[in-house]
Structures are given as C-alpha cells and as structure tokens.
Amino acid sequence: MSHKLVKRSIYTLILFCFTSLSVNAETEFKNEQETVETTSTLAAIDVDIDENSFSCIRDMTPVRHFYVDNLLGDIESTLAVANAPEDAVYPVGSVVQLVPTEVMVKRKSGTFPATGDWEFFELVVNEDGSKINKRGFVDVVNRFGGNCFTCHAPAREKWDFICESGRGCDPIPIDHKMTGALQRSDPRCGAAEPQDGDWMALFKLKSMVNIGLTKKWFEDKF
DSSP: OOHHHHHHHHHHHHHHHHHHHHHHHHHHHHHHHHHHHHHHHHHHOOOOOOGGGOOOGGGSEEETTEEEEETTSOHHHHHHHHTSSSSOOOOTTEEEEEETTEEEEEOOTTSOGGGTTEEEEEEEEETTEEEEEEEESSOOBOTTSOBHHHHHGGGHHHHTTOOOTTSSOOOOSSOHHHHHHHHHTOGGGSSOOOOTTHHHHHHHHHHHHHHHHHHHHHHHHO
16 A cells, blocks of 8 residues: 555545544434423423322332432433432422322522422312312421421522422421332222221321320310
C-alpha cells in the first residue's frame, strides 16, 4: 500500500470517528433536551382529581410497605423518587398511599407551597369504588384524629413529606401488620387476599377505631 493511500485511509478513519462522535453527542443532547422539556411540561400541568382517580390499592406499584402511582402516567419518575435515599422531590401527579382510605397526591408546583404541593384525601371505600370524604392541604384530619399535614411535616426537608421509620414523623397508632391487612382486604379489589393473622389485625384495628370514635363522642358531648 502506498504512503499516500495509507494517509488517505487514516484521514478517512479519523473523519469517520469524528463524525460518529459528533452525531452521538448531538443525539444525546437532543435526548437530554427532550427529557428536560417533558419534565418541565409535566411540572406545569396540574392533575384533575375526582372519585374515579382512586381505585384498588393493589393495582398501584408497591414500594416497601406502601404503594405509589402517577395520575399523569409518569410512574417511572415517581418510582425513582420513592426509591431514592433522600433529597428528591416527587413529580406532579404522584400518588402515595399506605391504606385504602387515606391518600396524598402531588399537585403542580406552587399549588400550596406549605405542604410541598401535596393534597391530602380521606376516602370511604367499598366494592363500588371510592368516595372522597375529606380533601385539602392543611386541615384534613383522619379517623384517628390525626392531622395529615402535621403528621407528614417533619419529613419535609429530605423526603418530600413522605413518612417512614427514622424520618422524624410521630409513630402512627397502627403497625405494618395492620396496614398490610387493610391493603390485602381493600374492597375495591374484589376478593380479599388474606395472610395469616390478617383477620386478628383487622379486628384489633376496628376496636381501636371504635374506641377512638367513642372517646371523641364523649369529648364533644362533655
């Protein structure tokens, strides 16, 4: 092979490599831009929420002992934050649910900064679906007398208001066995999928609710 031909081959190879790198860099840049634009677009969109927004908790995606979803379809981003160690903010449309009757939904940025744009819901659920009993940002109180926002506020800084063990939130009066039993017996899901001990856990939980309601009745009356 002549010297000129060798030089020409090397030049062609270098040109090909440079062109390939440029195309790859441009493609990566475009993909990054599209991701940023998609994220920005979703962040600007609010989510419409009604009773049809909530269904069987077990149709959502399990993360440790709770479930997540995204009403805008961006479940991958919601899961990424749910599995992040800390300092991550849930995207708009994220749904976080521990038990069938309580749920929190991420609204668009700026909706209610004090709650990190989370709206809290208390539901009444049966085999026909969900009914919204209460909804709001700082004034929703659950059946145990706990204010949802007050409970979640200690986890604001690092975990975007999502309470788990070690995040500063006060312990709730029910344990994972009870919450699991409630998840497996959600009437919106059809037949229950009980595990050993579920019925006893539900019985204890019902007793706690009845005692709490009786106590509240006496406090209101006297």
